[in-house]
Amino acid sequence: MTRRLSVLGSTGSIGRSTLDVVAHMGGSESCDIVALTGHDNIDLLAMQAKRHNARLAVTSNPRRYGELKAALAGSGIEVGAGPEALIEAASQPADIVMAGIVGIAGLAPTLAAASTGADIALANKECLVCAGNLFLVAIASGGGRLLPVDSEHNAIFQVLETDQRHAVERIILTASGGPFRTLSRSDMAGVTPKDAAAHPNWSMGLKISIDSASMFNKALEMIEAHYLFDMPPDAIEVIVHPQSIIHSMVGYSDGSVLAQLGAPDMRTAIGYALGYPRRLALPVERLDFAKLARLDFHAIDAERFPAIDLARRAMRHGHAQGAVLNGAKEAALDAFIAGRIGFLDMVDIVDQVMDHLTDFAEPPAIEAVFEADRAARDQAERLIAAL
Ligand SMILES: NC(=O)C1=CN([C@@H]2O[C@H](COP(=O)(O)OP(=O)(O)OC[C@H]3O[C@@H](n4cnc5c(N)ncnc54)[C@H](OP(=O)(O)O)[C@@H]3O)[C@@H](O)[C@H]2O)C=CC1
Ligand SMILES: CC(=O)[C@@H](O)[C@H](O)COP(=O)(O)O
Numbered sequence: 001m002t003r004r005l006s007v008l009g010s011t012g013s014i015g016r017s018t019l020d021v022v023a024h025m026g027g028s029e030s031c032d033i034v035a036l037t038g039h040d041n042i043d044l045l046a047m048q049a050k051r052h053n054a055r056l057a058v059t060s061n062p063r064r065y066g067e068l069k070a071a072l073a074g075s076g077i078e079v080g081a082g083p084e085a086l087i088e089a090a091s092q093p094a095d096i097v098m099a100g101i102v103g104i105a106g107l108a109p110t111l112a113a114a115s116t117g118a119d120i121a122l123a124n125k126e127c128l129v130c131a132g133n134l135f136l137v138a139i140a141s142g143g144g145r146l147l148p149v150d151s152e153h154n155a156i157f158q159v160l161e162t163d164q165r166h167a168v169e170r171i172i173l174t175a176s177g178g179p180f181r182t183l184s185r186s187d188m189a190g191v192t193p194k195d196a197a198a199h200p201n202w203s204m205g206l207k208i209s210i211d212s213a214s215m216f217n218k219a220l221e222m223i224e225a226h227y228l229f230d231m232p233p234d235a236i237e238v239i240v241h242p243q244s245i246i247h248s249m250v251g252y253s254d255g256s257v258l259a260q261l262g263a264p265d266m267r268t269a270i271g272y273a274l275g276y277p278r279r280l281a282l283p284v285e286r287l288d289f290a291k292l293a294r295l296d297f298h299a300i301d302a303e304r305f306p307a308i309d310l311a312r313r314a315m316r317h318g319h320a321q322g323a324v325l326n327g328a329k330e331a332a333l334d335a336f337i338a339g340r341i342g343f344l345d346m347v348d349i350v351d352q353v354m355d356h357l358t359d360f361a362e363p364p365a366i367e368a369v370f371e372a373d374r375a376a377r378d379q380a381e382r383l384i385a386a387l
């Protein structure tokens with residue numbers, strides 16, 4: 001089967017893995033590439049567009065238009081730049097759109113893609129974290145399917161029996177624990193962005209890697225699961241599983257727990273979404289259980305990883321509190337990467353911003369999400385400046 005595919009964020013970790021899956025499709029499975037988008041990595045974007053014979057290549061950074069145009073001159077590939085061109089790329093008729101842009105920057109183009117009725121392969125977790133109900137309504141009114149790509153949510157999607165939804169008691173998200181799984185809180189105070197980006201199991205973009213170290217990644221994933229699977233906050237558990245082999249689990253009313261396992265390679269989750277409901281043949285490592293020998297599990301230490309409690313607070317509060325948490329987190333993460341604040345300052349800042357901004361209503365439209373995001377960033381910036 002040939003499907004028309006657009007990749008938002010094709011130059012990133014998810015985008016590159018997506019195109020690798022496409023390149024390995026065989027038999028009757030293939031994709032025609034409609035649009036590819038990147039931001040600053042113009043050389044790679046142009047190379048991908050040529051290699052995959054894309055119809056359109058767009059950089060969301062308007063200052064890079066000339067470079068992209070020059071790189072694709074004579075190729076016959078249409079070129080665009082800037083936020084409007086990004087929305088236009090996302091709105092092109094396609095059967096499936098991979099949402100692989102990092103951060104809230106992925107929200108507007110993914111919503112635009114959803115409204116065309118395309119299936120959305122959702123890697124970008126911030127869409128649901130910041131605009132949960134709004135995003136689900138956009139998917140429902142567009143008529144396309146929402147296919148989770150985040151490895152934990154993809155795992156749950158794989159083991160959630162649709163006709164047994166009434167019997168689901170809990171979902172259990174696994175967390176690797178990141179590079180600081182065993183570090184004391186006082187030692188975490190001195191870590192650098194490079195230390196924090198060194199994920200033990202997964203090769204990913206810089207921001208999600210650092211979020212894994214602070215467990216803000218898991219916090220975002222709890223909120224993502226809350227909306228995606230319509231689960232109350234108390235039915236969403238997190239367990240540390242250092243090997244990242246079990247990607248997540250679903251617990252049923254008869255005591256059964258179903259899990260999805262696999263090597264830590266995003267191509268499995270991406271391939272599951274691109275091929276759904278069929279399974280593709282993929283060149284990922286096969287698990288050798290004799291070599292693995294054991295799988296470990298530990299409770300989360302909430303004192304060392306307070307981001308988990310912030311996620312529960314955001315879910316219980318509802319409304320725009322996911323956007324507040326994420327906006328403050330994105331501002332604090334940028335400040336940490338820039339060397340302006342320490343690792344532990346990030347969670348303190350988000351905590352304080354969430355305490356301060358509690359009055360936003362349920363966002364009726366994307367503008368209200370951006371308003372909450374902006375307020376959270378402004379408040380976070382004030383706290384960062386005062387440190
Ligand atoms: N990487 C992974 O394994 C996983 C990622 N995710 C989620 O998927 C998303 C993407 O993550 P990942 O691939 O690691 O991130 P990367 O940083 O590797 O890639 C991000 C992509 O977004 C583009 N981009 C950056 N800034 C902007 C902007 N302001 N506007 C539009 N596009 C922009 C980048 O372009 P350029 O590089 O050209 O500047 C790049 O194509 C995140 O939400 C992450 O949480 C979820 C599960 C696993
Ligand atoms: C691959 C993926 O989905 C990441 O979100 C991954 O889960 C990060 O691992 P931890 O956040 O559990 O360290």
Ligand SMILES: [Mn+2]
Pocket residue numbers: 150151152221
């Ligand atoms: Mn994940």
